Amino acid sequence: MxxxxxxxxxxxxxxxxxxxxxxxxxxxxxxxxxxxxxxxFGSLGLCCRNCAMGPCRIDPFGDGPKEGICGATADIIAARNLSRMVACGSAAHSDHGRDIAHALLLAGQGSDYKVKDEAKLRRLAAEWGIAVADKNVSQLAVEVARAALAQFGQQDGELAFVKRAPTPTQKRWRDEDVVPRGIDREVVEILHRTHMGFRTFSSAARLGCGATRTWAC
Ligand code: SF4
Structure with a gap:
C-alpha cells in the first residue's frame, strides 16, 4: 500500500x-x-455493454474479435462510450441549472426564495433580449426563469449561452454544425444514436466524424 x-x-x-x-x-x-x-478492455474504451447481447470486448492487438455482436468496431465502441459519458456529464450539470431556474421561478412567484442580485438579473434579461424597462424584480425573475427553462426543451436554433463562448470556438462549432440546439435534446440524441441498432452515428456531418450511415440490423 x-x-x-x-x-x-x-x-x-x-x-x-x-x-x-x-x-x-x-x-x-x-x-x-x-x-x-x-x-x-475497459481502460481502452473497448468494452461495450450498451445492450443485452453484450458485454462485447474488442481485441485491438491480437487475433480476437474486431467487432461486437451488433457489428460495432473498436472505433465505434470507443466513440460511443465517450459520447455517452459526455451525455451523462451534461445531464448532471444541466440539471443543476434546471434547479436554479426553478428556484428563480419560485422567487418570482412569491415563495421564500429571494433574488439577491437584481442588477445581475437585469443584465441577464437584457442579454437574452427580454425587455427590462418598467418591470419589477418579480416579473423579471419569472420571465428569465421561463426563458431558462425553455432552453431545456428547445428543438432548433442555438442555446443562448453559446454566444458566451470565445468567438473562434463558436465559429468552429458552426462550421462543424455541432452547436447545441437544446439541452435535453442533445443528451437524448446522443443516447439514441449510440444505442444498439446504430453501428455509426446516423448524421456524420452533424458530428463531424466522417463516418457513413450504417445500420446494424
Ligand atoms: S451494442 Fe453491440 S457492441 Fe455493445 S453490447 Fe450490444 S452487441 Fe455488443
Missing part, C-alpha cells in the same frame, strides 16, 4: 489520508489499489 505522500502531493490530502489510514477508513486510493490491474 502506498503512503499518503506517495498518493498525493497536496498537504491537505496527505493529512486526510494519514487520518483515514489511522482510522481504517477506505478511500478511493485504497479501492483503486485493490483493483490493480484494472480491466484492459
Amino acid at each position: 502506498k503512503t499518503p505522500s506517495q498518493r498525493s502531493v497536496d498537504p491537505a490530502s496527505i493529512e486526510m489520508l494519514t487520518r483515514t489510514a489511522a482510522e481504517n477508513i477506505d478511500t478511493a486510493w485504497d479501492r483503486a489499489e485493490a483493483q490493480q490491474p484494472q480491466c484492459g
Whole structure:
C-alpha cells in the first residue's frame, strides 16, 4: 500500500489520508489499489455493454474479435462510450441549472426564495433580449426563469449561452454544425444514436466524424 505522500502531493490530502489510514477508513486510493490491474478492455474504451447481447470486448492487438455482436468496431465502441459519458456529464450539470431556474421561478412567484442580485438579473434579461424597462424584480425573475427553462426543451436554433463562448470556438462549432440546439435534446440524441441498432452515428456531418450511415440490423 502506498503512503499518503506517495498518493498525493497536496498537504491537505496527505493529512486526510494519514487520518483515514489511522482510522481504517477506505478511500478511493485504497479501492483503486485493490483493483490493480484494472480491466484492459475497459481502460481502452473497448468494452461495450450498451445492450443485452453484450458485454462485447474488442481485441485491438491480437487475433480476437474486431467487432461486437451488433457489428460495432473498436472505433465505434470507443466513440460511443465517450459520447455517452459526455451525455451523462451534461445531464448532471444541466440539471443543476434546471434547479436554479426553478428556484428563480419560485422567487418570482412569491415563495421564500429571494433574488439577491437584481442588477445581475437585469443584465441577464437584457442579454437574452427580454425587455427590462418598467418591470419589477418579480416579473423579471419569472420571465428569465421561463426563458431558462425553455432552453431545456428547445428543438432548433442555438442555446443562448453559446454566444458566451470565445468567438473562434463558436465559429468552429458552426462550421462543424455541432452547436447545441437544446439541452435535453442533445443528451437524448446522443443516447439514441449510440444505442444498439446504430453501428455509426446516423448524421456524420452533424458530428463531424466522417463516418457513413450504417445500420446494424
Ligand atoms: S451494442 Fe453491440 S457492441 Fe455493445 S453490447 Fe450490444 S452487441 Fe455488443
